[in-house]
Amino acid sequence: MVLGKSIRRSNGHASSSSSILDGDDTSSASGGGMSIYYQKINQRVAVLEKVAVSVHESRASTREAALASLVGALEGFVPAHFIGWHLRGEIVRGCCASIKKGAAAKEARLALRAVALLAVTLGPGSKRRILPAETYNPLEPGPGSKKIMAETFPLVSRILEVSTDAPLVIAALESLAVVAFVDVAAENMDDTEACMKALWGLIRPSTGPKVAGVARKTSPHVLAAAVSAWTLVLTTTDGWKKKKAAASSPAAWRDTAAHLAPLLHSDSRAVRMAAGEALAALAVTIEMKLLTRDSNGALISGVAARASELANEAAGAGVGKANFVEQKELFKSIASFLAGGKAPASSVRVSSSHHGRLTASTWTDIVRLNFLRRFLGGGFLPHLQGKGKVLMGEEAPLIGQVFVVKEDDMAMDHKKKVEKQRTLNRERQIVSDLKHGSSHV
Numbered sequence: 001m002v003l004g005k006s007i008r009r010s011n012g013h014a015s016s017s018s019s020i021l022d023g024d025d026t027s028s029a030s031g032g033g034m035s036i037y038y039q040k041i042n043q044r045v046a047v048l049e050k051v052a053v054s055v056h057e058s059r060a061s062t063r064e065a066a067l068a069s070l071v072g073a074l075e076g077f078v079p080a081h082f083i084g085w086h087l088r089g090e091i092v093r094g095c096c097a098s099i100k101k102g103a104a105a106k107e108a109r110l111a112l113r114a115v116a117l118l119a120v121t122l123g124p125g126s127k128r129r130i131l132p133a134e135t136y137n138p139l140e141p142g143p144g145s146k147k148i149m150a151e152t153f154p155l156v157s158r159i160l161e162v163s164t165d166a167p168l169v170i171a172a173l174e175s176l177a178v179v180a181f182v183d184v185a186a187e188n189m190d191d192t193e194a195c196m197k198a199l200w201g202l203i204r205p206s207t208g209p210k211v212a213g214v215a216r217k218t219s220p221h222v223l224a225a226a227v228s229a230w231t232l233v234l235t236t237t238d239g240w241k242k243k244k245a246a247a248s249s250p251a252a253w254r255d256t257a258a259h260l261a262p263l264l265h266s267d268s269r270a271v272r273m274a275a276g277e278a279l280a281a282l283a284v285t286i287e288m289k290l291l292t293r294d295s296n297g298a299l300i301s302g303v304a305a306r307a308s309e310l311a312n313e314a315a316g317a318g319v320g321k322a323n324f325v326e327q328k329e330l331f332k333s334i335a336s337f338l339a340g341g342k343a344p345a346s347s348v349r350v351s352s353s354h355h356g357r358l359t360a361s362t363w364t365d366i367v368r369l370n371f372l373r374r375f376l377g378g379g380f381l382p383h384l385q386g387k388g389k390v391l392m393g394e395e396a397p398l399i400g401q402v403f404v405v406k407e408d409d410m411a412m413d414h415k416k417k418v419e420k421q422r423t424l425n426r427e428r429q430i431v432s433d434l435k436h437g438s439s440h441v
Contacts, residue, residue, distance in 0.1 A: 044073040045082050052087050055094030060104050067098060067110035074117035075379030077386040083122070091118060092151055099155045105168045108159075112168075112175040115152050116375070119145040119179045120383060145182040149191050152179060157198045170225040173199065174375055177229035181236060181368075189237075196233050202226040204259055220268035227263070227274035231281050232371045235364045257282055261299055264306045269323050272310065273330055277370070279303060280334050280344075280363045284426070300338075307335040337363075348373065358384065 047069050054066040070091065091114070098104075098111035124145050152175070159172040180195040201207055202218050203226045218226065260282070263275035311331035315324060336342040346366045347359040360366045373380050 040076070041078060041082060044076055044078045047073040048078065048083060048087055048091065052090035052094070055091065055098070060107060063094075063098055064104065064107045064110065067095070067107060067114055070114045071110055071117060074114065074121055075376065075382070077379065077382040078121055079386070080122045088118070088122065092148060096151050096155060099152070099159075105165050109168055109171040112156070112171040115148055116175040116178040117379070119148045119182045120376075122148075122182075124182060145179055146191070149179050149183045149195075152176075153191070153194065157194075160198055160202060166219055166222050169202075169222050173202070173222070173225045173229040177232045177371070178375060180233050192233060192236060196230060196237075199226055199230040199233065200256075203230060220266065220271050223263075223266075224268060224270035224274045227260070227271065227278050228371060228374075231274070231278040231367050234278070234281055235367050253282070258299060261303050261306075264303065264310070269320060269327055273323065273327055276307065276310070276330055276334050277363075277367055280337060281367050284363045304335065304338045307331045307338060311335045346370075 051066045051070040051073075055063055055070070057063055057066070095111040095115045095118075098107045099115075101107065122145060156172045156176045159168060160176075163169050163172070176195055176198065180192055183191055202222060205218055257279060260275050260278050263271055264279075266272050266275070308331075311328055311334075313324075313328060315321070333342075333344040337344060343361050344363055344366055345359070345361050346369060347357045348369065349357055358369070360369045376383055
């Protein structure tokens with residue numbers, strides 16, 4: 001994923017949450033511009049300090065208001081080093097208590113979003129030693145998101161198992177996926193595998209826990225959210241084939257693909273799009289030539305044919321308009337990928353300038369970009385511009401400046417260029433195997 005880079009003054013942008021690029025606050029990278037930036041950061045830190053106390057109040061309405069303030073502050077972006085260890089611990093404990101209570105669904109949803117945003121803010125954390133002047137906190141030392149995963153996973157997985165409240169389940173799905181996505185930077189494969197198993201239980205209820213002895217039914221909205229969440233975590237599993245042979249069983253992954261393929265025929269457009277992304281990401285992420293025509297001819301042919309149909313769907317009477325264009329574009333990319341290995345392409349504006357764009361050119365990056373944009377909403381740009389390296393693997397730009405340059409002119413170091421070309425070549429080879437078969441499986 002490439003963040004265009006060139007320096008020009010920013011005129012700001014619209015956002016539903018507070019932003020580091022509001023108005024003229026960032027017209028300068030020095031002097032008054034930086035002063036205003038830090039004022040906003042300090043204001044958000046003050047909110048966190050207040051929330052760390054009020055989130056433990058006995059009155060539900062007080063806790064709910066505190067969590068809403070917490071979500072707003074974290075969406076606006078706060079550098080991790082501004083959040084002290086004790087503050088992190090109090091916030092996570094308060095959020096976990098709100099999730100446990102479960103009586104107020106809105107409170108639990110806000111708490112789930114808050115812990116996920118905190119994980120994004122803190123990143124995987126650092127392994128630095130505790131200084132004598134610092135107070136030890138049970139959440140530290142070690143990767144921040146790993147500790148959040150340890151605290152929240154039992155609570156979130158329980159919601160996924162028993163809750164029938166669709167909005168709450170979707171909030172739990174997104175929270176679990178985001179925390180696991182950040183946590184995997186520490187290569188914690190056990191956490192990742194457990195997370196994927198919990199998510200798959202909603203995608204394929206027969207493999208999940210039973211309620212009163214019967215497999216639960218998953219609504220289209222929840223199913224689409226579950227597939228998207230599972231796919232985000234899937235993009236972190238590239239190292240499994242090298243480190244954990246059991247996790248890369250060819251039969252298991254073929255069975256996964258065989259279950260996802262019929263979802264392309266769902267009546268729900270959201271489910272169809274989520275399944276399409278999942279199948280494309282599965283093919284290139286696992287990278288084991290598991291889905292060849294020799295062993296899965298009918299499956300591959302069916303996916304390719306359905307992708308072509310959805311890419312050319314006509315906007316006639318009775319056809320829903322929501323995400324219609326997005327579906328056509330997605331499946332055009334999938335059809336082109338399956339037909340000839342053409343690399344996908346997606347970009348998003350990262351500034352008020354029409355030239356400042358973040359470009360994704362692999363399925364892994366596109367899945368991550370799409371999910372993070374949906375999850376962060378109005379907080380996407382503040383987080384991208386304030387901490388792009390944590391979210392997207394790119395160096396973060398300087399505060400108050402817009403970095404714009406065409407991808408071809410990007411001054412990437414040699415290692416990044418080689419890695420990007422290797423990824424593209426790998427995806428083309430996988431397509432070749434899909435079309436012509438492979439003797440490796």
